[in-house]
Amino acid sequence: MPPAPxxxxxxxxxxxxxxxxxxxxxxxxxxxxxxxxxxxxxxxxEAAVRDLxxxxxxxxxxxxxxxxxxxxxxxxxxxxxxxxxxxxxxxxVSGRERGDVxxxxxxxxxxxxxxxxxxxxxxxxxxxxSSVPAAPSGTVMLxxxxxxxxxxxxxxxxxxxxxxxxxxxxxxxxxxxxDLYGAYVIAAATDHGLERADLDQLPPAPRFSxxxxxxxxxxWWFFGxxxxxxxWRWLQDEVLADPDxxxxxxxxxxxVPA
Numbered sequence: 001m002p003p004a005p006x007x008x009x010x011x012x013x014x015x016x017x018x019x020x021x022x023x024x025x026x027x028x029x030x031x032x033x034x035x036x037x038x039x040x041x042x043x044x045x046e047a048a049v050r051d052l053x054x055x056x057x058x059x060x061x062x063x064x065x066x067x068x069x070x071x072x073x074x075x076x077x078x079x080x081x082x083x084x085x086x087x088x089x090x091x092x093v094s095g096r097e098r099g100d101v102x103x104x105x106x107x108x109x110x111x112x113x114x115x116x117x118x119x120x121x122x123x124x125x126x127x128x129x130s131s132v133p134a135a136p137s138g139t140v141m142l143x144x145x146x147x148x149x150x151x152x153x154x155x156x157x158x159x160x161x162x163x164x165x166x167x168x169x170x171x172x173x174x175x176x177x178x179d180l181y182g183a184y185v186i187a188a189a190t191d192h193g194l195e196r197a198d199l200d201q202l203p204p205a206p207r208f209s210x211x212x213x214x215x216x217x218x219x220w221w222f223f224g225x226x227x228x229x230x231x232w233r234w235l236q237d238e239v240l241a242d243p244d245x246x247x248x249x250x251x252x253x254x255x256v257p258a
Contacts, residue, residue, distance in 0.1 A: 016239065023231040030224030037217035044210030052076040057143050066117035070148040070183050079185065080143045083110040086118060087135035089176045091162040096125055098198060103127040105197055107167065107184070108135045109176050110142060118176055120167065120184040124194025129163065133193035144185040 012020075057078035064071055064079075086109045093105040104126050109118035121142065126132055150166040164171050169180050190196040 019231075019234070023227055026227045027224050030220045030227060034217040034220035034224070037213045037220060041210045041213035041217065044213065053078065053145055060112065060119070060146075061114075063146060064181060064183055066112070066115045066179060066181055068182065072148075074146055075148060077146045078143060078188070079146045080141070081110075081112050081119070082139065082141045083112045083119070084139050085110055085136050086176065086178075087137045089118070090132075090135040091164060091172065091175045092129055092132070093122075093164050093167050095165060096197070098125055098127075098195065101127050104129060104132075104163070105167070106132050106191075106194055107172070109172075109178075109180065110140060111178060112181075117179040117181055119181045120169075120172055122167075122184060122186045122197045124187070124190040125197050126194055131193065133191055136191065142185070142187060143189070144187040147184050147186060149182055149184060 052074065053076045055078060057080045060079045060081035063074050063077055090106065090108040093107060094102075096103050096105050106123045106126055107120050108123055109120050111118045121144065123135075149169040151168055152166050154165040162175065167184055169182055173180060186197045
C-alpha cells in the first residue's frame with residue numbers, strides 16, 4: 001500500500017505566523033514611510049509658496065544685499081528701504097494681464113541708500129504706454145513686496161524702445177547706469193494714474209521643489225509592492241503548491257504493458 005501523500009499545513013498554521021508577521025511589518029513600514037515622505041514633499045511645496053505678503057516688512061538689507069543671490073524663502077516678503085528715484089531709467093514690462101486686459105508694468109529703479117546699486121521698483125500697472133504718468137524724482141521711503149527676477153527666456157525683439165517682455169535683470173541693465181539687485185519690488189503705494197500690480201503674479205513654487213521626497217515616497221511604496229509579491233510567491237510555491245503536482249495521476253503510459 002503506497003504511503004499517504006504528505007499534507008501541507010494550512011497557510012494560517014502557527015508555523016507560518018512568523019513569516020506572515022514579517023511581511024505585514026515590512027508592508028506597514030513601507031506604506032507609512034511613503035506617506036511620511038509624501039507629507040514632507042507637500043510641506044516643502046507649501047513652504048516654497050507660503051504667503052508672506054501680509055507679514056511685517058523687513059529692512060531690505062536684512063533680506064538681500066546688492067550682490068546676493070535671491071533668497072528663495074523670501075518670495076513675496078514685504079521689505080522697506082530708502083533711496084533716490086532714477087526717473088530717466090524708467091521702462092515698461094509688457095504682457096501683464098489685469099482681468100481681460102493685457103497691459104504693462106511701469107518700473108522705475110531706486111538707488112538704495114548706503115549702496116551703489118539700484119532696486120527695480122514696479123510702480124504700478126497701465127493698459128497703455130501712452131497713459132504712463134511722469135516718473136517721480138528725489139528721495140523716497142519705499143515699502144513693497146520682494147520678488148525674484150524673471151527669466152522665462154523670452155527675447156526682446158525690439159531693443160529700440162523702453163519695453164521689455166519680462167523683468168529680467170540683465171535686460172533691465174540697459175536702462176540703468178548702476179548695478180542692479182538680483183530682485184525687484186512691487187510697490188505697496190501706487191502712483192496716481194496707475195493701478196497696483198497684481199500680487200497674483202507672484203512666481204509659483206518651483207516645478208521640482210522637494211521632488212526628492214516624492215521619489216522617496218514612490219520608492220517606499222514600490223518596496224511595499226515587492227514585499228507583497230515575494231510573500232505571495234512564497235505562499236504559492238511553499239505552502240499552497242501540491243507536493244504531488246508533478247506526478248501523473250493516470251500513471252505513466254510508458255509503464256503500461258503491451
